[in-house]
Amino acid sequence: MPATSANLGPGFDSIGVAVDLYLTVKVLGESKTWIVEHNMGKVYHDERNLIISTALKVAPTIRPHKVIVNSDIPLARGLGSSSSAIVAGIEIADKLANLKLTKQQKLEIATKIEGHPDNVAPAIFGNLVVSSYNGNSVTSVVAKLPELRFVAYVPEESLLTKESREVLPDTLPFKTAIEGSSVGNTLVAALMAGELAKAGKMIEADRFHERYREKLVPYLKDIRKLAHPLGVYGTYLSGAGPTVMMIAQEKDATLVAKELSKRFVTGKFFVMKVDDVGCETKFLK
Ligand SMILES: Nc1ncnc2c1ncn2[C@@H]1O[C@H](COP(=O)(O)OP(=O)(O)O)[C@@H](O)[C@H]1O
Numbered sequence: 561m562p563a564t565s566a567n568l569g570p571g572f573d574s575i576g577v578a579v580d581l582y583l584t585v586k587v588l589g590e591s592k593t594w595i596v597e598h599n600m601g602k603v604y605h606d607e608r609n610l611i612i613s614t615a616l617k618v619a620p621t622i623r624p625h626k627v628i629v630n631s632d633i634p635l636a637r638g639l640g641s642s643s644s645a646i647v648a649g650i651e652i653a654d655k656l657a658n659l660k661l662t663k664q665q666k667l668e669i670a671t672k673i674e675g676h677p678d679n680v681a682p683a684i685f686g687n688l689v690v691s692s693y694n695g696n697s698v699t700s701v702v703a704k705l706p707e708l709r710f711v712a713y714v715p716e717e718s719l720l721t722k723e724s725r726e727v728l729p730d731t732l733p734f735k736t737a738i739e740g741s742s743v744g745n746t747l748v749a750a751l752m753a754g755e756l757a758k759a760g761k762m763i764e765a766d767r768f769h770e771r772y773r774e775k776l777v778p779y780l781k782d783i784r785k786l787a788h789p790l791g792v793y794g795t796y797l798s799g800a801g802p803t804v805m806m807i808a809q810e811k812d813a814t815l816v817a818k819e820l821s822k823r824f825v826t827g828k829f830f831v832m833k834v835d836d837v838g839c840e841t842k843f844l845k
Pocket residue numbers: 583600603604609610611629631634635636637638639640641642643645719720721722799800
């Protein structure tokens with residue numbers, strides 16, 4: 561399961577991209593109770609683990625197994641760790657209960673559990689995915705991006721998505737909503753046309769969420785300012801934050817991370833490619 565970066569600025573709860581950090585889950589033999597061995601710190605080792613609780617939601621009668629989880633996706637940092645766990649749980653239920661779910665069915669289930677499709681869709685399909693969820697069904701379009709790198713600044717402190725959604729308003733003025741949707745539309749068109757300078761401008765013109773979340777991630781503005789002269793097209797809050805994501809060409813990406821790490825000495829920088837595969841299952845002997 562790949563990590564995912566949602567929103568890309570104006571695509572709030574709609575746009576997300578899969579990147580090459582991974583959650584790997586191995587299902588071993590049956591056991592008396594669910595046992596989850598993992599490398600993820602403060603996460604349950606039993607059936608309360610999000611991967612297992614999701615699997616049991618989807619297929620309540622599956623028997624307990626021992627499961628080994630390895631993840632390079634940082635928890636609660638805005639890189640879709642919960643979505644990858646949910647997609648993994650659905651995959652386990654599908655295989656152990658032989659449900660033969662289609663990708664669309666997996667997407668619908670995952671979206672209902674996560675509440676929005678922007679992370680789960682690219683975790684399932686790979687690439688950039690633009691989705692619309694009406695509370696009932698999901699329409700998703702998978703699209704290839706031009707050759708780009710995603711440079712992430714992942715702060716040390718975590719920020720739960722739930723907390724970062726609590727600062728958002730319940731309603732937006734009509735005029736603001738129209739502006740916001742025009743920015744999102746133009747972003748998608750610019751990405752598809754390979755017009756990266758325009759895409760960058762739109763990425764930084766969000767009207768839906770970043771201004772409300774700025775108080776939780778005050779360094780977003782500083783990084784954005786420093787990133788432009790280094791060749792970055794656009795900087796946005798990855799998912800609900802606190803990770804700040806920059807989109808750059810391959811030739812500039814490593815230098816962007818190197819230069820910014822001189823200024824932002826805590827936290828980590830990752831230079832990532834787009835994952836174009838999404839969730840994959842293998843049967844091992
Ligand atoms: N692989 C996993 N196994 C179990 N629980 C997980 C896993 N990944 C994420 N979670 C749960 O999801 C929470 C983070 O979800 P969330 O706040 O949505 O942040 P993120 O941006 O990483 O998705 C973690 O604190 C943990 O409870």
